[in-house]
Amino acid sequence: MLKKLVLFDIDGTLLSMNTVNRTILADALKEVYGTEGSTGTHNFAGKMDRSIIYEVLQNAGLSEREIAEKFDRAKATYIEMFRTQAKPSDVFLMQGIRELLDELSGRSELMLGLLTGNFEESGRHKLRLPEINHYFPFGAFADDGLSRNDLPLVAVEKAYRLSGITFSEHNIIIIGDTEHDIACARVLNAKSIAVATGTYSTEELRRHNPHVLYENLSRTDVVLSEILESSIN
Numbered sequence: 001m002l003k004k005l006v007l008f009d010i011d012g013t014l015l016s017m018n019t020v021n022r023t024i025l026a027d028a029l030k031e032v033y034g035t036e037g038s039t040g041t042h043n044f045a046g047k048m049d050r051s052i053i054y055e056v057l058q059n060a061g062l063s064e065r066e067i068a069e070k071f072d073r074a075k076a077t078y079i080e081m082f083r084t085q086a087k088p089s090d091v092f093l094m095q096g097i098r099e100l101l102d103e104l105s106g107r108s109e110l111m112l113g114l115l116t117g118n119f120e121e122s123g124r125h126k127l128r129l130p131e132i133n134h135y136f137p138f139g140a141f142a143d144d145g146l147s148r149n150d151l152p153l154v155a156v157e158k159a160y161r162l163s164g165i166t167f168s169e170h171n172i173i174i175i176g177d178t179e180h181d182i183a184c185a186r187v188l189n190a191k192s193i194a195v196a197t198g199t200y201s202t203e204e205l206r207r208h209n210p211h212v213l214y215e216n217l218s219r220t221d222v223v224l225s226e227i228l229e230s231s232i233n
Contacts, residue, residue, distance in 0.1 A: 003109040003110070004111070004172070005111050005159050005172045006104060006110055006112050006227055007113070007139075007140075007166040007173065007174045008112070008113070008116075008176070008179060009115060009116050009117075009176035009181050010116040010118055010123055010126055011044075011045075011116070011118070012045060012046075012094075012179075012197060012198025012200075013094065013175060013176050013181075013197065013200070014094060014127070014132065014181055015097070015126060015127075015130060015161060016091075016094065016197075016198075017086075017090050017091055017092070018090050019086065020086055021082070022039060022040070024081045024085055025039055026146065027081060028074060028077040028081050029053070029074060030049065030129050032074040033057060033070060033074065035062075036056070037055075037056035037058070037059050037062070038059035038060065039056045042059070045198055046119050046176070046177075046180035047197045048146075048147070048148055048163065048196075049078075049109075049119045049142040050075075050119075050146070051117075052117075053067070053071065053074060053078075054067055058231065061198045066164070073114060075119060076232060078119075078193045079121045082125060086126070086129065088130065090129070093132070094195075094197045094217065095218040096216060096217045096218030096219070097132070097160070098132065100217050100223055100224075101135045103220050104227070110227070111121075111159060111163055112137070113159060113166075114155075115155050115174060115176070115184060116137060116140070116142070116151075117141075117180075119143055120139070120142075120143050123139070123141055127190075135140075138155075138159065139158070140152070140154040140155035140158065149187050152174070152185075152187045152188045152190070153187070153188070156188065157221075162193050169190060170191070171192060172190035173190060173227050174190050174192055174193070175195065176194065177195050177196065178198060178199060178200055178205075179208040182209070183208075187212075191211045192210040192211050193212045193214070193226065193227075194214070195213075195214045195216060195217055196213070196215050196218070197216050202215060
């Protein structure tokens with residue numbers, strides 16, 4: 001019987017990418033809107049892909065209406081360009097991730113999923129490149145809501161459809177590298193495990209009061225023990 005739902009963020013938590021993701025998004029926006037806006041300097045950390053597109057284009061003076069009119073085309077263009085141009089050499093797994101996923105996936109009492117601001121098709125491609133997509137049978141993505149805080153309930157519903165189990169509170173762990181992941185855990189009163197492998201330092205993450213904070217996820221035994229622990233301190 002499954003007892004725990006473990007939801008992972010992608011960028012900064014499972015993996016990092018070189019500049020190709022930012023470059024492809026800029027090229028897609030230039031093709032559709034004629035401008036990349038502030039894509040070159042914008043902070044993407046923890047944000048929904050949809051929100052990123054709106055923010056960088058509004059910084060270039062486009063109105064919400066102008067962005068919305070071509071949004072579906074821009075999304076499709078970005079995803080297609082990303083799937084054809086991003087290569088395995090563009091992706092770097094975070095320290096200890098493959099070992100951790102091997103251990104977690106072998107535990108029948110755990111169910112793994114994704115909770116990420118990526119669009120599903122581009123996010124899945126990021127995971128296919130280093131061959132870790134198969135660890136995650138489902139996920140909540142930017143396609144599933146307007147706000148990142150919409151995604152935790154989506155993830156719980158998708159987990160229910162697959163397993164028949166309604167996960168709640170102490171049975172859910174959300175692992176991520178930004179304040180937004182910590183906030184998502186609060187939506188469900190779930191356990192938050194923050195990891196300083198993205199753009200946030202341990203000091204910055206600590207200010208947002210995660211239940212657990214790690215420099216990285218390289219100590220598989222320690223992380224596994226924390227996931228299996230039922231109480232939230």
